[in-house]
Amino acid sequence: MMPPLWADLRVRTRRVHLRLWLPLFLIWILLLPIFLLVLPFAIVGFIVMGVKPVPALGAIFRVMGSLSGTSIEVDRPKALVSLRIV
């Protein structure tokens, strides 16, 4: 299960017409070293809280991997904002 790679952000007002393809894979790459640094502390935290670390990390990754296909659109008379995770 792959984490989402792109996010499509659209903003449309009377003055602004904007469409941005945000490369989420770059964010994942940037976050990877931070994640590796935080991981031991997270594992200790899970153990202290009485949560099994492996299923918990698996569940978190599953949530991230399931984000693809999520879409939120708010259409007001004067503006439209849309975010689609691909």
Add this chain to the structure above:
Amino acid sequence: MRENRRHVLDLLGDGKISAEEADKLIEALGADTAVGTIGAGSKAWPKYLRVLVEAEENGDGELTKVNIRVPMQLLRAGVRLASLIPPMVHDQVNQAMREQGVGFDLAQLRPENLEELVENLKDLTIDVDHPKNKVKVRVFCE
């Protein structure tokens, strides 16, 4: 299907398999049939949970529309994550939800109940139409 069952019974009659093995084989044949029926005839599994809201804010006839699409796999993953919440947190979450008018026990949210939950969502359609505030909410699966 009937032939397979008869064959299993023949094997049992000939003493080639035990009653327990025959029971397991017949059960497996029944499961295969059920899966086949779901795949062939019934409604396909929904992929998304949709929430549509239409509201008139200023009374000028112009509508604000909100359209949210959540993949069912995200719901599954969320339920799985929620099932890992430690028991000591359950009471606090339940209490907070009860204060918001949601009588829900988080301890009941278990991975083994997940498929049942998603299967029941398949036929879910909630329509809320509030004529006074001119708000329409629609929740459904597609």
